[in-house]
Amino acid sequence: MLKINDVSMTYQKGKKEALTNVSLNIEEGEFTALLGQNGAGKSTLINILAGNVKKTKGAVTIGGYDIDRKELETKKIIGIVPQDTGYDFIFTVDEALKKQSGYFGIKDNKEYIDELLDALYLTEKRSARLRDLSGGMRRRFLIAKALVHKPKILILDEPTAGVDIEMRHTLYDFLVKLHQSGTTIILTTHYIEEAEKLCKRIVIIDGGKIIADEPKEELMDAFSRESVIEVHFDAELNLADFDFLSEYHPHIEDKTRLQLKASKKDLSKVFKQLSERNMEFTNLVVERPKLEDIYLNIIKH
């Protein structure tokens, strides 16, 4: 659906290389998180797809169309929710969405606009001028605007920045439904838990290069050695009694809880060793590392 092949971009101003030989292949129906620190190159990559920034090298195809040779065809396939909540002061929500439909060659789009406004809780605000919307409403309006032409790929550049928690969850639900309906979604965000909750694939970009690109589960499994296994006992514990588990760096927490650094795969081994020694425990909990920890780990290395 989206193929980015060996793309580089150097800004003339300051001669800063923003992207270096970036390659990425997004399949139809994927929900991908594009993560990275500020200035990592995420927005440059999105702006190349949107046609706002000219790449210096490489090729990009969207839906099979080359963005240089068939630029106009590619515009119909993608919808972009920009990071910036810029808006036209004078138009109402309704007017702006009708115009947006028109730009994409759609004459009468009332029914779908109604649907979008309803799904994004903006129906009551349809006659309000954009300047009168709150920040959260404006973010939702931008999502509606990016979707009026029913794009196959939706790219969201930090869509929940500055949005309150309740509305953020409303947006999550909306995006999940949209993904289920077949839309390919690429999300950039600084809220890593957002990516963990929504996305199936994680791409991490740093210093203009892709440094990780894995399905979320595989990435989390690969880092599962960082998991913590916690074994709960009734009685007070003595650390010396657990020397047989020394390879897992045992540590006692609150006198009755034994914590081990081990992967999910080690769980049965730990269980077996405890059982062999007739050590009765009341509970056993495995805490996988969060995507945020994995992300920080990758970025640091």
Place this chain on the structure above:
Amino acid sequence: MKNRIFYNRVGFLTLFNKEIHRFMKVPVQTVLAPLISNVLYMLIFGGMLQTRSVGIEGINYLHFLVPGLATMGAIFASFQNPSFSIISQKFQNTIQDLNSYPISITEKILAFVFGGMFRGVLVGILTYVATIFVVGYEVEYPLFFVLALTATSFVFASLGLIAGLVLDNFEKMNFALAIIITPLTYLGGVFFEVSKLPGFLSYIKYINPIYPLVNVSRYAYIGVCEGNIVIHVFWTIALILSSFFIAAYIFKKGVGIKTV
């Protein structure tokens, strides 16, 4: 098969319609204000200079003045429409939206230029209508007069588009209006015959694009003008083509709308 020059008719019409819708939302500012200024110019300058020989000999000064004012109204209105539209989109951080539409570059340029042209012709014609009560409705060549206003508006809408793309804020645009467009308008023969200006000022007409435009309108309105109408028409056509192609070149290069 659709070609890349004209790709999305509905998109083009929507963008054109937006350019009109935008100024029609604030008609007092965009249409009424220049109209009032032009009527005041006519009443004040017309009253003051009617007895002096600043216009063409044998022609009533008010008749001389009306096409000049209509052209001046068209110039400012057509220039301001695309330049203000582009710069306000830069200010609102929505300029990059333009890159996301499946509308060809030619269609985008034409939408901005036609939007400005529409406003220019509207202000020009309304200026004429407002003067009917004072000078009467007679126009020597009515269709030619409308065409002259259309040509003037086309040229200045293209120049306005160039200004909008090249300049990055309202201060610079106002500077361009005050330091370039306004003096050229005053020295272009709106209020008097340029050849009657003293010294080198009378030679500015040779490099002033407004001079042939004012004279084409004046010829259409009263049947006479300063200089040769054929040469003025030739220069008008040259200005239409050059302003449009320069605007197209700059737009295609992505100046002001794309980052390189």
